[in-house]
Amino acid sequence: MKFRIAKEAFLDGLQQVQHVVSSRTTLPILSNVLIEANEDGLRLTTTDLDVGVSGTAKAEVSKSGATTLPVKRLVNIIRELPSAEIEVSVDGKNVASIKSGPSFFKIIGLPDAEFPPLASFEDAKEYKIPQAIFRNGLKKTSYAISTDETRYVLNGIFTSFNEGKLTLVATDGRRLAMVDHELEFPSSHEVDFIVPTKAVQELQRLLGTEGDLILKLSDNQVCFEIGSSIIVSKLIEGNYPNYRQVIPGESKERLTLSREQLLETTRRVSLLSSEKSNSVKLTFGHNQVDVMANSPDIGEANETLDVKYEGKEFSIAFNPEFLMAPLKNLEEDEIHLDLIDEMSPGVLRTEDAFLYVLMPMRVTS
């Protein structure tokens, strides 16, 4: 195998796939990137057996072939190379020679035959989704994924194709984020499944704002084709709990707030929320909201927002991080906050089909 490649192109290609590789792998081959060269250029593939990522890089291939090389080390070397042009040749024993300007590296690789192949998706159900929509949906929900491994069904995003809608849901038991989007697919393709966190992270890295994404689904694996890149992932086995039960029915009070303003205010005020209670208190009065935080040993912060509000006076406390998470990831200027009372969950909505249920914190006073 022999090819010439631009430093930037090689680095970009490798960086696209290197995140899947964990630093502590059980098999040496999993630390490596599979490099396949043919007349079209390079295909680079990595996997940790749960998630696999594959992408392409343009190169001038003079002799096609395949090998695997340690990806982290390779990235470090390529990044430091002095010249913009790189020449790589690999001998029959998987030893790669990398030449760039005056420098020369020799790296020992492993045979490509040892590399576990990504699952194939023949006869799989196929869905076409605009990238922007999927990217947006993941952005608005992924922060709410649970990291508690004992409830592993919650360690991913629930993805549902039902009733002409694509629905994405994430929850950790304290909050729940959900986004709906209308989408065309045959009714025989109605299905739901859980995409694990790691695949979600890779998706967020690779998804752009233009073009379509092809999603292919087999029994226990899912494949996302984004341009020439591919992400293949195992699905989380098990049933996602019925999340609709969490969404409160009728709310009593509705406020419309500027997203930016609420985010900034909460961020400032939360500087003085105590580590122990870690909450900010929102007090609703006539046409205003007081956002407050205090920690007994340090001090307190208070900021008032002007809003249109004529409901009853009451207070509710939230974890500031949980309140800010959706605000950071939304783009809309305005958000609605639907509340019942100080003990019931608050619901944050936008004009779009986005919804965020957030449990209040107990205020002791």
Next chain:
Amino acid sequence: MSNDIEGGDTNDRNGKKLARDWDLVKAKLSEYISGDAFSRWFKNAELVDSDEQEGVVSVQSDMHQIWIETNYMDELRAAFAEGAGVHCAPKIVVKGEEVQIEPEEESKQAARQARSTGSVRVVTPEAVGKKTAFARKLKRLGINPEFDFESFVVGDNSQFAHAACSAVAYQEGRSFNPLFIHGRAGLGKTHLMSAVAQQLLANDPKAKVVFLTAEHFANEFIEAVRKGNLDAFRKAYRYADAMLIDDIQFLAGKERTQDEFFHTFNALLNSQTQVILTCDCPAPEIQTLDPRLISRFESGLTVELQPPGFETRVAILRRKMEQWKVDLDNSVVVHIANQIKSNVRRLEGALTRVASYSFLSPEKMSIEKVDELLGDLVRDENTNSVTVEQIQKAVADYYGLNLSDMSSRRRPASIAFPRQIAMFLTRKITKLSLVDIGESFGKRDHGTVIHACKKVKSEMGTDSEVRGAVEKLNAALERKN
């Protein structure tokens, strides 16, 4: 959950009491939790079982379980205490979960998963109709059917451990969780744990009892990582009804496995699943074991099996003779019991030898003959008897010091360092605890002993002279063994 042994009447009364208690709890709960949340999460919940330890509340769905467990446990606990006057830990179960998890299809699936992860030994037994079916089940789980409560000879040395295990087996108290059994090799740890497993299966043939060694757990974990099916692995263990792990000391030094085990362990404890562990030493003395695991192990009940006393040894021998249908003179039995003291397994070995000899040879068994037959066993028996004094003497001789220097308060380096070496060797060779070792070196505390061991170890790494000395002393003392 309700006890089958009780008559119908009691069940009925019990049911009414639960309903009454639950009404009281609910009334209190509705004060703590606002209307919408209360009716959403608790309106259709039921109290299905309750005692001093726990109140089992059944809810409609897994989402109810998740949401209540994450958000309302404090309120629920308070409502139990304030409303019904019961101070218990609430436990949330999903209504009909047993029916959902247990049916044939599911158990087949579990079996398939088990096969794919490399024979995870989870068994969902059907009815215990035939004895042979039960025996097969035990075999599949790797439980020796002879190890039951009946065949265990209880003595002063094992009475507490036995009581704790039977309480767990007969589900008299769930508070013994985890139950940590430790004791030296051949004292009956595995026997007791197997007995619990058998009894649990006899109580409820559908129970998923996981019974395996820590080594097996580690191997399976590695296999699962290699094959990339950790999910199946986790499922297999985290949905067990009881998890019994033998020889937990094998986890020492296996960091990733410890990590996985920690999560499994937590998941099981959180769901109040009975966990029993055995180990050849107390938890804190397992070297290179994650401190958070140690503290978890100690959070339940720790029981120790000690070497049996004379009367117990005789009783064990008699029980075995009865089982094997052999007859030996009382003096011979007493003699064997006197010679073999530290280990029940060895005691049985000795009896096997003497019994088979007496069976094959016409001459009458004499004490001298017994001594001849058991020569090597008796010699082995004394192996663990290198004493602190012998170690101190050997080290003192080696460094040309007085024996009294070993326990004196004097601390010049020429004395202090040999003393540290002696502590290190004592720790290595004898089974004394840190506190005991400190005690025999002039009433020093256990921290000093730990420091000494660390110091010697690090010196051995850098100084070849120290290394040579320690190795020489160690070899000499081992020979004495």
